[in-house]
Every structure is written in C-alpha cells, then in structure tokens.
Amino acid sequence: xxxxxxxxxxxxxxxxxxxxxxxxxxxxxxxxxxxxxxxxxxxxxxxxxxxxxxxxxxxxxxxxxxxxxxxxxxxxxxxxxxxxxxxxxxxxxxxxxxxxxxxxxxxxxxxxxxxxxxxxxxxxxxxxxxxxxxxxxxxxxxxxxxxxxxxxxxxxxxxxxxxxxxxxxxxxxxxxxxxxxxxxxxxxxxxxxxxxxxxxxxxxxxxxxxxxxxxxxxxxxxxxxxxxxxxxxxxxxxxxxxxxxxxxxxxxxxxxxxxxxxxxxxxx
Ligand SMILES: O=C(O)CCC(=O)C(=O)O
Ligand SMILES: [Fe+2]
Numbered sequence: 610x611x612x613x614x615x616x617x618x619x620x621x622x623x624x625x626x627x628x629x630x631x632x633x634x635x636x637x638x639x640x641x642x643x644x645x646x647x648x649x650x651x652x653x654x655x656x657x658x659x660x661x662x663x664x665x666x667x668x669x670x671x672x673x674x675x676x677x678x679x680x681x682x683x684x685x686x687x688x689x690x691x692x693x694x695x696x697x698x699x700x701x702x703x704x705x706x707x708x709x710x711x712x713x714x715x716x717x718x719x720x721x722x723x724x725x726x727x728x729x730x731x732x733x734x735x736x737x738x739x740x741x742x743x744x745x746x747x748x749x750x751x752x753x754x755x756x757x758x759x760x761x762x763x764x765x766x767x768x769x770x771x772x773x774x775x776x777x778x779x780x781x782x783x784x785x786x787x788x789x790x791x792x793x794x795x796x797x798x799x800x801x802x803x804x805x806x807x808x809x810x811x812x813x814x815x816x817x818x819x820x821x822x823x824x825x826x827x828x829x830x831x832x833x834x835x836x837x838x839x840x841x842x843x844x845x846x847x848x849x850x851x852x853x854x855x856x857x858x859x860x861x862x863x864x865x866x867x868x869x870x871x872x873x874x875x876x877x
Pocket of ligand 1: 752756761780781782794831841845847860862
C-alpha cells in the first residue's frame with residue numbers, strides 16, 4: 610500500500626477564507642486551512658473579455674449526468690486503460706486550442722496566476738512536466754448545473770505519472786462569470802483515503818455522501834473576478850443554480866501539486 614494509507618490525513622485547524630501568502634499557501638497544501646481567495650484577480654472588463662473568448666472557443670461536454678461544458682484536456686480522463694503516450698500526444702492540440710481562446714482575451718489568466726504563486730513561493734512554479742513531455746494546464750469550465758461530489762488527488766488518480774509523487778494538491782479557479790443565485794462550492798474536510806488494492810485506480814467522481822457526513826465543511830461563493838484555491842483531496846461539490854439569461858458559471862483553473870523537492874507543478 611502507498612504511504613498515503615499509513616498516515617492519517619491532516620485536517621483543518623481553521624475554517625474560512627485566507628489571503629494568498631507563503632505561510633497560507635503552505636497551510637493549504639498541508640490541508641490545515643480551508644480556502645485561499647484572491648479578490649479582484651481580474652477587473653470586470655477583463656472578466657467580460659474572458660467570457661466572450663471562452664464562449665467562442667471549442668466547447669466540449671463531459672460524459673456525466675449533469676452537463677459540464679469545458680475547453681481543454683483533463684489528465685484524469687486518461688486514467689483507466691489508456692497508455693501515458695496517448696495523454697502526452699493529446700497535449701499540444703489542447704494547448705493550441707487554449708492559446709487560441711486566450712489570444713482573444715485581454716489578459717492571460719494562467720500567466721497571471723503562475724506569477725501570483727511564484728511571488729510567494731520560494732521554489733519554482735510552472736506547468737508540470739516529466740520525461741514524456743509537458744502536461745496540459747488550464748481547463749475552462751461551464752458549471753452552471755453543478756458538479757457532483759468528487760476528489761482530485763493524483764497519488765491515487767494518477768499513480769503512474771510524475772504528479773503521483775506530490776504530497777499536497779490544490780485546485781485554483783478564476784471565476785469570470787457567476788450565477789444569479791447558487792453555484793457555491795462545498796469543500797468537506799474528510800481528506801480522501803480509500804482502501805485500494807495496489808495498482809488499482811479508484812473511482813473518484815460521484816462519491817457516496819456518507820464519506821463526508823459529519824465532517825467540517827467550507828462553502829465558498831464563485832464570485833466573478835476572484836480566484837479561489839482549496840485542497841482538492843477534500844471531497845468537494847458544486848451546487849447548481851440559476852444563471853442570468855444566457856449566462857453560466859464560467860471559470861478557468863488547474864491543479865497545483867507540491868513535488869518532493871517542493872516545486873509547485875500545475876496540470877489539469
Ligand atoms: O469550480 C469550482 O468551484 C471547483 C471546481 C473543481 O472541482 C476543482 O477545481 O477541482
Ligand atoms: Fe474538483
């Protein structure tokens with residue numbers, strides 16, 4: 610069994626939302642605090658520009674019950690029965706599609722976010738890579754109908770990739786458009802540690818609510834203009850809501866993993 614099974618996973622010592630600084634980033638990676646928010650990461654004009662660019666991009670839909678639109682590439686879609694080569698071969702095309710969308714936007718949210726993290730982190734921050742190539746980072750999502758309870762934890766989801774070596778995983782999302790009502794994200798402080806047979810990759814989406822019953826939780830609002838960061842080993846879910854006419858809940862984000870040498874690597 611992996612080392613993740615032997616040590617009980619850490620839990621929050623404080624709930625609520627914190628600013629981005631070195632200490633808080635470390636606490637979030639260690640799963641000691643619930644949420645970091647960067648208010649006003651982008652101006653209202655920049656949000657509008659991003660929304661227009663995203664809407665004109667090549668939107669696809671995940672094969673799950675609630676309709677989740679996206680642009681980009683998710684590594685975990687390759688976790689069962691697909692060789693790593695397939696994933697790394699798909700990266701350049703996905704990158705070109707994202708670059709095309711961002712070229713229509715008045716700013717680059719990926720570059721801005723990496724700069725904000727690098728400004729507070731003493732080790733290098735950048736898009737993940739390994740011998741086979743560069744990962745893809747930066748999924749644009751349309752999540753107005755909500756997202757079911759799930760976990761994102763590469764040591765279990767992606768054990769055969771370099772990102773499987775991380776000891777902390779965060780997800781950041783920049784929200785460019787918010788719903789009129791609803792759309793909150795609930796993060797449950799019940800860090801994922803399922804029993805798995807060596808080599809097995811567990812189902813991590815549509816988790817049983819019993820897993821989080823009675824655990825502390827933090828609820829954040831997906832406010833347009835802000836970036837919100839949380840520890841994705843905690844099961845989390847997004848409530849559906851009511852959009853403005855023609856609107857949605859539109860974001861771009863990726864994961865951030867802390868490698869054994871404490872570099873921060875980004876992927877989606
Ligand atoms: O959109 C959100 O609030 C969270 C999305 C999510 O599940 C993630 O970033 O891992
Ligand atoms: Fe997630």
